[in-house]
Amino acid sequence: GGCNNTLTCNRMTVAHIVYDGKIHLAEEDSPQNSDDHFTVVDKDSDTFRMVRTAITLNTDAIFLDNEPDVLKRATKGDASESAMIKFVQPYRDILEYRSAAKRLCAIPFNSSNKWMLSVNEQEGKDKDEKSLLLMVKGAPERILAMCTSMLLEGKVVPLDMKLMESLNLNLGKRGERVIATAYAELDRSMFPPGFEFETDPPNFPTGGLTMLGFIAMIDPPRPSVRGAIEQCHNAGVKVIMVTGDHPITARSIAKSLNMITMKTKEELIEEGLTVPEDYHDAIVVHGTEMERYSQDDWDHVLSHEEIVFARTMPQQKQEIVHQLTALGHVVAMTGDGVNDAPALKAAHVGIAMYSGAAVAKEAAQLVLLNDDFGAIVQGVCEGRLIFDNLKKCICYVLSSNVPEILPFLLFIAIKIPLGIETIVILSIDLGTDLAPAVALAFEGPEDSIMRRPPRSPEQHLVGMQLMLMAYGTLGVFLTFAAYFAWAWVFIDYGFPLDKLLDSGEGWRDDWDDLDSDRIEYFRNLCMENTHYLATGGNCFQDFRDYRDKVLGQAQGAFFAAVGWGQIANALIRKTTAASILTPSRFFGNPYLLLSFVSEVVIIALLLYTPGLNDAFLLNGPHAKHIFCSLWIFPFLILWEEARKFLARRNLRGYWNLYTGF
Secondary structure, three states: OEOHHHHEOOOOEEEEEEEOOEEEEOOOOOOOOOOOOOEEOOOOOHHHHHHHHHHHHOOOOEEOOOOOOHHHOOEEOOHHHHHHHHHHOOOOOHHHHHHHOOEEEEEOOOOOOOEEEEEEOOOOOOOOOOOEEEEEEEOHHHHHHHEEEEEEOOEEEEOOHHHHHHHHHHHHHOOOEEEEEEEEEEOOOOOOOOOOOOEOOEOOOOOOEEEEEEEEEEOOEOOOHHHHHHHHHHOOOOOOEEOOOOHHHHHHHHHHOOOOOOOEHHHHHHOOOOOOOOOOOEEEEEHHHHOOOOHHHHHHHHOOOEEEEEOOOHHHHHHHHHHHHHOOOOOEEEEOOHHHHHHHHHOOEEEEEOOOOHHHHHHOOEEEOOOOHHHHHHHHHHHHHHHHHHHHHHHHHHHOHHHHHHHHHHHHHHOOOOOOOHHHHHHHHHHHOHHHHHHHHHOOOOHHHHOOOOOOOOOOOOOHHHHHHHHHHHHHHHHHHHHHHHHHHHHHOOOOHHHHOOOOOOOOOOHHHOOHHHHHHHHHHHHHOHHHHOOOOOOOHHHHHHHHHHHHHHHHHHHHHHHHHHHHHHHHOOOOOOOOOOHHHHOOOHHHHHHHHHHHHHHHHHHHOOOHHHHOOOOOOOHHHHHOOOOHHHHHHHHHHHHHHHHHHOOOOHHHHHHOO
């Protein structure tokens, strides 16, 4: 959901003034289409002078500084009023005029009546004899309903409703915010000096007014909004416009921002086309219709692809949130007024404007410091990135669990010597794996991050796909590479793999501590090991020391292989679908590259530092045993690149769904 000042610059300027039944340009350079023939306002026209009076006296906005360029002055007041006082200030100073024609009473604008009223004296020495001016400004359809006549070239004539409605429609189609203004004179015989005005209920007439004209303002869309809305559509985020503007204006703004790209039912009828029965492309809903909606009506409206709610009351925002939530949507609602607070609280994410009311900011979970819709999209992107990076870290850390657990299971099942000791497992989890896991949190977003549909609220951080990837593929590959290096060491030291079955029990025990069965077993193993016998050692304690050294080296090679695999694993975890084989991706996270250095340093220290390697029951393997498992590096990268290539072909397809995480 959204309200207009997140989409626009909040820099309203008056573009057109309607008086004497015609549209006039507010300034020489006001926007006009090629087929328009508007003239600039005539400052001497009686009707236009009356419009300026109504703007000056029936507004509350004020200037906060004396910047020579009026348009650049800071103001206090809402955006529409600020634009109006900037427009009339050059004709006559508003504060001077307001003090000359004193205000006697006022009914402030509120969202239910959608107009503001003030009663002022006329200026001059004989102000007590001159009739009072009652002025109203607000939504054109409300003001027109209060009028019976109009001011035309200084004369009061009957109201031409059709003409005024067509002028309002013309300006609305241009995406301009139209405010109507009307007045009445209150006779001094009925309202003498000192008359006590009451506003609730009013003790003065508020109908039978004389129409003055329209003030049409433009609020240019923020430059970032159109792109941001496109990003939302790509990301599967539905943007619904909720505004107090007239439906025609709202539709025009929505079209200029690509929030509505299809035709509404009304437009199809206008063009004489047939409307399909189940038509649900685009719809513009008027706030007054919503008051009479049944559940079926709501379901029909919310089934449309593109939706704009116009002329809405703040309390209707809450109903929109409830209806969307009931359909299972996750709703973020923006708002800035006091009346928006309930809707902000009802939404999953309430987003308040920094320039808005304090109550709205308290009710919201997010406050937009720059009031810009684009910031919401950045927030969605950032949220997805954090979720992605957490999953990358978890997948990376879980993968090394398989080569840590499997050696113990194999030791129990087929009694082969342990591939890794418990203390070395701790050095992987708290040493080598730590820095890359933290560094993965610094990965930037992928290009596809805002082209994916939103994840389901039921989707967990660690789901079945992530478990399958960590334990079922990557973990298995790491284990295979580690046992490959481990086996190479044993073979090189004269222990064929078939002879290792059943040999794990008592492998490191002193000769004197072995029972007779194990003594017999290891003596036979010694006799068959020609590599060992060539060294001239005996088949007692010396052979035990030899076995200890070989196992230390085999476990060192196992440990190094897990390290190589985890470096490759961290690299492939940089992205979920994008290729890592581009310089910007590969070298894009310096923290990750530094973490690899720390990983290699830790492995080297634990393997080759005298005393330290003894503590970890390791022994520095030969270079060939250290590097024989390096094939895991290109293998993992090519494996993942192939998977990602197929995933990129259809980000929403089954392959990505079941092989991604």
